[in-house]
Amino acid sequence: MKLPAGPKTPSWLLNQQFQADPFGYMDAVYKRYGDIVTIMSGSTPTVHISNPSGIKQVFTNTKEITARGTLNQSFALMTGNQGVLQLDGFRHKHRRKLLMQAFHGERMQACGQRMCELTEKIISQQAIAKPFIAYPTIEDIALRVGIEVVMGLREGERYDKIKHLFASIIKYSQSSLYQILTKLPFGQRNLGRWSPQGYRLHLRRELFDLLYAEVQERREQGDSSRTDILSELIFARDETGEPLSDEEVRDLLLSPIFAAQDASGTALAWSLYWIHRLPKVRKRLLEELDSLGENPDPMSIVASPYLNAICQEVLRIYPTQLFTFPRLVESPVEVMGYELSPGTVLIGNIYLTHQREDLYPDPKQFKPERFLEKQFSNYEFLPFGGGARSCIGGAFALFEMKLVLATILSRYQLALVDQRPEKPKFGGLICYPKSGVKMVMLGRRQYQGQSQPLVIGSI
Structure with missing residues (x-):
């Protein structure tokens, strides 16, 4: 060899x-x-x-x-032992098919308007002229979308607790304190709730218990009219014709929600950074969005060529x-x-x-037009992996990116607080913006059938 x-x-x-x-x-x-x-x-x-x-x-x-599931065993801590990442063979293929069907077609169209509404609701809460960190705000939108689409929950005590635990696990895992402590001797060992790994396992146990309780309740209700992914999994049959166990249904829910929160939230934060760092990119995007009319249909937004090119270039230059x-x-x-x-x-x-000069000239430069000029193969542009282990929610993530960005850009005037380059920071599988993308809300943007110039005063 x-x-x-x-x-x-x-x-x-x-x-x-x-x-x-x-x-x-x-x-x-x-x-x-x-x-x-x-x-x-x-x-x-x-x-x-x-x-x-x-x-x-x-x-x-x-x-x-x-592509053995055992190679992904380190992710089982957060995705469960029966999550799609850990499965092999026909069982893996069957569960992937179940989840990929759930992330396509009519469901995506049906939840498009809801994504726009959630984005409007959360962004409208930002105070005028007061700087804020975009990353956690955007991550909150992505997490809410994920929980609603995957579990069909919108409100209530259990919804609040589940959302809080998903957010807490990601935030704690990315914290500088956790990163430092887990590098120390015994840092990876569970020494009780007050140790870094022990506290993470405590959060995991609480989340798993809540998800399991929701699965059990929904199975008892047996409501076949619901259209969320959890309901589909409850009524689904495995490769032998038997219903999936409650534990397996719970584990299958985890990866899509974590991906919606972590990967989609990160990609959206990077998108806001690049769009507002490059005035020409922002101007061209607004012109495209304005051409769709004042209240465009979500599917018209998703079909916008330059918006699509921006999202692809974001996923190329800093893939999640x-x-x-x-x-x-x-x-x-x-x-x-x-x-x-x-x-x-x-x-x-x-x-x-994604950094190859022969594929992407000037690869360090943010140039969305490269995706308008050339079609790349699945082996040249692969932001969601490929083959048997490609991300099941890749198409959904792009769909969400476009609608959230279009809602923010067409309705609000935002600006970066400073022009210093945003640096990436690695956490788990994800490279997220180190400072979180510091922005300021300048006010609402009035639609007048054309792009409005953004005038930034003293910040």
């Missing part, structure tokens, strides 16, 4: 370098070793690939290369998912000219693929 070249630095030091500056670290590795590189994890070689043809080999060769989920070499296989042995782990590097 001849592995691709890679750094000989100890894995713990590489991890520190990555945590400190993820994009700078990956750029440096690519510059030195190219688009296929080996990173050792103990005695296990992990091969990172950012070449589209190599990624295609990995995604399409499902005989020698498998930096890597594909790992694959495992099961039998000897050749990838990009290298003979890889069983036990080798393969990961597609989404960020570096």
Whole structure:
């Protein structure tokens, strides 16, 4: 076996370098070793690939290369042991199909107006001329949408508790205190509620208990008229024709809601940053939105070409998912000219693929028009991963991004508090804006059939 070249630095030091500056670290590795590189994890070689043809080999060769659920076991802490990430084989394929059907078609259209209403409700609460952090505000919108679409809950004590726990888990996991403490000796051990890992497990247990109680109640009610994803899972049958267990239904709910909150919220925050940092981009977008009329139909908004290009460019330059989920070499296989042995782990590097000069000239520049000029393949532009482990809610996330952005941009005048570049900070799978995108509300924007110039006074 001849592995691709890679750094000989100890894995713990590489991890520190990555945590400190993820994009700078990956750029440096690519510059030195190219688009296929080996990173050792103990005695296990992990091969990172950012070449589209190599990624295609990995995604399409499902005989020698498998996407085992055990490789995603670290996510089970938050997504449950029977979540779609942890499943394999026909069971995984069946559950994916159930969830992907739920995230498409009529449901997306039906909830479009609700997304606009929620966005209007939350953004309208911002005080005029008072700076605010956009990221948690946008994350709140994304989380509310996720809970409503997945569970059909809009209000009530249980809704409030579930929303609070989802938000608390993400906030705590991303906190500087948690990041520091878990790097200390015994930091990853459960030493009770007052230890970092113990407190996280406490939040998890409370959330799982509430979700389980909701699943049980809804099954007892047996209301077949409801159209949320939870209701569909309750009435669904598994591959043997039997109903899904309450525990499995609960676990299947977790990934879509976490993804709606974390990935969608992050992508939306980055979108607001780029749109308001680049006046020409904002001006062109407003002209497109204004051309749709004063109260456009959500599906007309979703079909807007430049809005779509902006969302794609946001997901290209700072993808919310930096890597594909790992694959495992099961039998000897050749990838990009290298003979890889069983036990080798393969990961597609989404960020570096999106930074290729041959695909995206001036890759560090935010240029939405590149997506109007060229159609990229699923191996060149892959913000939601690909193959058997692609994100089930990818289409829904894009749908949500467009409607939330259009609602904010067409109805409100916002501005960045300062023009210093927003830096990314890595947390889990996600790179979110380090300072949260500091903005200020300047007031409502009046529709007059054309884009209104944004005049910013002293802030």
